[in-house]
Amino acid sequence: TLGIEQEYFLIDEAFFHARPDLALTGRTLFGHEAAKGQQLEDHYFGSIPGRIRKFMDAFETEAWKLGIPVRTRHNEVAPNQFELASQYEEANLANDHNQLLMFLMQKTAADFKLKVLFHEKPFAGVNGSGKHNNWSLATDTGRNLLSPGKNPKSNLLFLTFFINTIKAFHEHADLLRASIASASNDHRLGANEAPPAIMSVFIGSYLEQLLNDFSSKVGSNKFTPEQKSDLKLNIIKIPPILIDNTDRNRTSPFAFTGNKFEFRSVGSSDNCAAAMIALNTAVAGQLRNFRREVEKYLNKGYEKDEAFYILLKETYKSCRKRVFNGNGYSQEWIKEAASRGLANIANTPDALKAYVSPGSLKLFSDNKILSERELEARYEIKLEKYFKKVQIEARMAGDLALNHIIPVALKYQQMLINNVKGMKEIFPEKDFQKNAKMQIALIEELAERIASIRNDVYAMTEARKKANALCSAHEKAHAYCNEVLPYLTAIRYQTDKIELIVDDEEWTLPKYREILHVY
Template sequence: MRKRLPKHIYASLLKTMKEDLPLEENVAEVVANAMKDWALELGATHYTHWFQPMTGITAEKHDAFINPTEDGKVIMEFSGKELIKGEPDASSFPSGGLRATFEARGYTAWDPTSYAFIKGTTLYIPTIFCSYSGEVLDKKTPLLRSMETLNENAKRILKLFGKDVKKVTTTIGAEQEYFLVERDMFKQRKDLILTGRTLFGAKPPKGQEMETHYFGRIRGRVANYMAELDRELWSLGIASKTRHNEVAPAQHELAPIFTNTNVATDNNQLIMEFMQRVAYRHDLTCLLHEKPFDGVNGSGKHNNFSMSTDTGENLLNPGDNPSENKQFLVFLCATIEAVYKYSEMLRISVATAGNDHRLGANEAPPAIVSVFLGEQLTAVLKSIETGEPVTEAKDLVMQLGVKSLPKFIIDATDRNRTSPFAFTGNKFEFRMLGSNQSIAGPNITLNTIVADVLSDYADILEKADDFDAAVDALLQKSVKENKNVVFNGNNYSDEWVEEAARRGLPNLKTTPEALAEFTSEKNVALFGRHNIFTPAEMDSRQTILLEEYIKTINIEALTMLSLAKREISPAIVTYTKEVVDTLTAKKAIGSIDLSAETALAEKLSTLFGTFITAIDTLETTLAAAEECEGEQAEANYFCAEVIPAMGALRTAADSLEEIVAEKYWPFPTYEDILFYV
């Protein structure tokens, strides 16, 4: 932009991007022309308004730059009007009742705070998406609104501390976990193709119990994949930084450098897309489901959250002496209070059918939302509560007892991998997100709840005659009232579940339980107060999320039935016939011990009977779901009735897999898929 735009246009656009100022009327036309020239030079022939509907993925409609001329030729044009506004059909996107099917007109509008990019032969322009009558139909618009309200309320606090900043931005670093499997294996598993996870699969002889895969040597094929993925992402301006093996076999992680939340959300969508796109070139398939394989760790997405000013100050940096850094303590306590006050909403923001397999399963944080601070900050907050002085931690030097090894300063706190919301030095790590979900929803919630508490703090402090005394009193009150959400121990333990209940922390174990709280009076008031969602938009999103849950489980159940009846049953019948034929042949010989063959035949027959019964039960249970009235009731039914019926069918099938000869089993097993070379 700096190279191609006139200086005054460039300066004006930067002000829009950096300071949230309105776009000047003359800017769009100049930017559009420069953008077109840049795109054409790089081989683009089309442009698209790239938006993020409530499907959780992205959407695009491509238009060529060409326009016909009177002499029958064409010219390459792109106007400011085309840059600013598009009109995709809005009838087939989820609206949760906001729009009727026949109300098809929708609008996309250029988001100048996020960078345009070129992919293939198309110029991609990030946009928001709304209906003809103005209802918000995407994830980008409320995200931008949430960033704006946090900016406004954070600046109110900073002004009281004598800081004159133009903008406060939330910054995100979204770590992305994923699995890579052989493409040929993937193509033989219809459950992976249709649902993203294995619906059947016996435990392999080896899983992750040897703990050798985490941070282990990266296989050559995977290393080549990771190298190409980095090159693709870097070419789009996405600064992918870290790559390594994760805990489960065939599982890996990519972490980008922090950037503002809006751009980070765009980037994460592209990261997921290119993970799958690049895998195809290496005869691999990238799985982004939260739990593709039972019995080994699933995949999450760690949302590292901080707040920064346009002057480069990190508002969650405690400095050398956090107990005396009152500005830091205000933002720290505001975040803790927000998590405590709106813990249900944070749980809701990560509620999906896939994520229910992870949360609380000794591989991811539980569904109980709590905050980890570490010993030093916990001691500081205790000092604020009691008025007793705290001894600041001195820099401790790690000495490893080997003269040739370097000495280094130990961090002030350890890390707690079991905490849902952990302070990690100068940021909070929200660890509950599922691997395939958009980070927009959780960050809309996070920005809004922190902004809400900052607004309350500002209201109090702006009226104070003695600012320092008012800050001290505010911090003490906040610590006393919100300390129950702070927990530094093992969040995986049964003891913590009991302790959390004593503290009054909600434990919304399943997605239907969580989504039932979405439109509570408290939550509707929160988002309405900050102009994020109207009550109708809240209702629509609750409906969409419930429908997504219902459809996901229904597709999985139907896929299970198809595989069970058309693939697994014939395999069992064929193998059983071989066992029985062998038994019959041996009987004809005379006095031969037939106990082994008889036992195997009986076991196959018994398990097959259980399997067929489980098929019938799942079919009956699934059919009864049609009698439910309303999305919430139907989601509750799928959770309470259909999922257990699916579990019973899987248990029966997995027991059969363990005794059926390998050559008869109709699709690759876990050991085939997870331990490829």
């Protein structure tokens, strides 16, 4: 089953059309942070603005007409950021409904002169948007297999699916990282509003202690009657509602939240199908492996409960290093993860390699989900999509820099020069040097920043040409990631500094303080 939390931004459509970068890339390539962002959390804890509420009422009504069970709406952390959640459904249906809902939201927004932004990081300096996938396993009668039970037997069933899910996530963590990789999600992962690129599992302190106790009590041989009783009476006790008061599940890519796992790394613009195919196949493969191992123990004369206890202990021990209940945002976790041997795959071209790794090919082939050719096709398509998105951003950044930013900066620089000339005419030399000091410094600063932008734009263009001349999608994606993308950061830095200098009336692009604080 799957319940999706869809985050998004809403901005006035006039601002959207006045920002070519938003219109063509989905995000602002330039823009200095506003003085007021999300630091007061007043948007998050405030009421939904009236115009936005009317939009929500309209698209929710249309969604219900189409059978989409939208359920929750609220403000999110960043200004002009919101979230909706639908009732959980069978995963295929939930994903189809989400795709239809995204289209419906965009269509309805036009009636209110609004624009929906699904990009994972449309604005720098404030939180980005995700699409949290609340995933569980259920029987065809609706029984949730990841919900703790009321007796040892039902809790053994819960632990079986719970531990095997963690094991599946551990064994195929790189594949799951690949399933949520994209050019836009790279801007979000690892920031302080999204899980890091390190794939870890949060289970909470109570369950971690329970599993550690369970592992220490279970041996590798047949059990005595006393051992069985001890396990059933003292270990396999799980409360129906699990509450962890550290709230660290928010920093985890894959968090257990009581009766489901929340895959928080999925990007807001993503189709959830890729992540769900990877996760479902990984869990299915692990459950098949677990069953084969159980049958081996049964053939050796072990009772079913004994076989389950022993195998669950061994399974958890083999994937325990993937469990982390601390702060996933911290630098300490990055160091600790490295010491545990967990990968930290920071960019999409590197992450996508997992689609064609031997382990992934075997997993999908053994479970008859995707063939080697189908996986290679997905790998190539995702690489091509990545470098083309970065290519568009680079071309857009160059266009804006040369046709908007530099002309405005030169115009303001000329205004300063004229001001300095006028001051020189009316002030004595001694007073002139003192009074014109600030203007001259600004003229020099603008000259340096303009030159830096111009040089970086031309260098970026040459880097693009070299990348475009490469043969394979793999080579192009890595070239755009390593050689082109850094120029975007460098150009943005200089541009955002110029924005703070130039007269506001001369600046041609709507600023963050306008876009993010007008409903």
